[in-house]
Amino acid sequence: MAKLRRLVRGPRTVREDRLSALSDDLILLIVSRLDTRTALSTAVLSRRWAHIPRELPVLDFKVSDILPPEYDRTIDLRERELPREMALFYGLMAWCEIRSTKAFTDGITNVLATDGIARRRVRTLRLEFFCKTDGGFVDRLIAAAVGAWGVSDLEVVVRPALSCHHDDGYAPPYLFPHDLLDDSGRSRLCSLTLGNCTLPPLHTYEALATLVLQDVAASTPVAVYERLFNDCKRLEVLHLKSCGCPEEEFEHLVVDAPGSAIRELLVEECAFSHITLHAAPMLARLACLGRTTMISFGSVPSLTHVNLTFWDSEKPYEFLRNPPAATTSLVLRFTGPTRWVLPRHLTTPFRGLKRLLVANLPSHWDVSWPRVLLFSAPLLEAMHIHVAQYSGEEPGEEIGWWDRRKLRHRHMKELVMIGFASTPRQMLLVKDALSVCRHSLRRLTLLRDGHVRYSGLWDWEMVARQPECPWRADDEIAVRRLIKSASKQLVDVILG
Incomplete structure (x- = not known):
């Protein structure tokens, strides 16, 4: 830093402080592009720079920003059962954690010791530290940030220290300083x-309008989560990630909150195997990712966007027994080891569904299964299907269907299928879609290879890749003959 000051100021005989001559707006622009630790260190450059970091609207104190690259690389080796010398592994990890924790606490201490701390104005404070960190420093920082600095957006995440696992000791959660x-x-x-x-x-x-809870202890009663919907009157966004609950409570989350203002609910990798939404009048976006295998819908009149992703070993069932009528966008992803879905017709149709994505559909399934959703969604406009790569497993049970000649779909405009392999059941799906949507379908895209590009939890884009195995001439002739015989209204046909 001293060398930098000499280079900027020029020879010692020149006393002009060019760094101090910069405008506050320019200094703030420079500092705002730096990480928090570097921005706070610029105070040594000039007297005027010392007070600028107090105006930063966002402060990040994350131990992951301090950890050396060896830490993550060693974790990766450990997951691959290397190195075999466990003492060396834990010794290196402990050294990294101790050094990073010291730098973390030193940074917080320096901030708290800065003159004029009460004049600091911060909107967002993000903290990440190891479970063995002395909580007193963090307590004081949180109290100062929320009390004196005016922080309205607070994030506190505690990382488990590997040394805790090595000692087989229980690392209790961080005691949030509510009383301060x-x-x-x-x-x-x-x-x-x-x-x-x-x-x-x-x-x-x-x-409180946005609440994110993650890694909550398994001893937490389900009632604690259920009360959030009724007790937090202004809460609009609720994310539950890796939240546990006692097994004796049947892992059943029941939401019955007619006065709730929650509009977005994310349940990811939580212990709830069953979720019942009795009443959530304002809920518009629901994402359920992971272990949950049963979802029951009651009064959810505003639920327009739904994302259901299954990856546990359990079989998802009854997840669409009574689909919400207001849903316009639905994402179904099957990424678990069993990749199974119950081939059952829906008792209640998706009356408002317009966009549908069925992703990671295993190739050994009867991939014509999405017909169930096609014929149960009279307003569907776009249907996107992504078939996973061949798994080598035996073909599953085929799903029968009623006479498609009695069905007519008047709104379907686009059918996109990635992973198309011209199998009999895939051809059946295309044939049925062309026949039922004869007068409305305008675009048909069948791609050998590609992927789904997700934009958040509720939006996506189908992306094509150059296939390793191009279309065979006989397959393309068969598909084009099928298209010509089933529909004459198509404007755009893409075979890639």
Whole structure:
């Protein structure tokens, strides 16, 4: 830093401080492009630069930004059962964690010791530290940030230290300093993320609009999660990630909150095997990723976007027994080891569904199964299907269907299928879609290879790749003959 100052200021005989001559807006622009630790270090460059970091709206103190590259590389080797010398492995990990934790605590101490701390203004504070970190420093920082700095967006995530696993000791969650926050501080928080932390009485955080809970202890009763829907009156976004609950409570989450304002709900890799949405009048977006195998819908009149992704060993069943009528966009992804779906006709149709994605459909299934959804969604406009690569397993049971000549679909405009291999059941799916949507289908895309590009949880794009095995002449002739015989209204046909 001293060398940099000499280079910028020029010879010692010249006393002009060019760094101090920069405008506040330019200094703030430079500092805002740096990470938090570097931005705070610029105070040594010039007297005027010392007060600029106090104006940063976002502060990030993350131990992952301090960890050396060897840490992640060694973790990767450990997952591949290397190195075999466990003492060496844990010794290296402990050294990395101790060094990074010291740098983390030193940074917080320096911030708290800065003169004029009460004049600092911060909108967002993000903290990430190891479970063995002295919580006193973090407690003081959180209290100062929420109380004096005006932080309204707080994120506290505790990483498990590998040394805890080595000692086979229990690493308790971080005790969130709820008692250090006064009523005005609690009422100021609009967004709160807690990872591996004890849960404060969240109903006292009156302005809370976004809440993210992750790695919550398995001893947490299901009732704690259920109360969030009724107690947090202004809550609009709720994300539950890797949240546990006692096994004796049947792992059943019931949402019955007619007064809830929650519009977005994400349940990812949680212990809930069954979710029942009795009443959630404002819920518009639902994403359920992971272990949940049963979802029951009650009064969800605003639910327009649904993402259901299954990857556990259990078989998802009854997940569409009573689909919500307001749903316009549906994503179904099957990425688990069994990759199974119950071939059952829907008792209640998707009356408002317009966009549908069925992704990671195993090639050994009867891939004509999405016909169930096609014929149960009278307003469907776009149907996208992604068939996974050949798994080598035996073909599954074929799914029968009623006479398609009695069915007519008047809104279907686009059918895209990635992983098309001209198998009999795939040809049946295309034939049925062309026949039933004879007067509405305008675009048919059949691709040998490609992938789904996701934009968030509820939007996607079908992306083509140059296939390793191009179309055989007889396959292309058969498909084009099928298209010509089934529909004459197609404007665009793409075979790639």
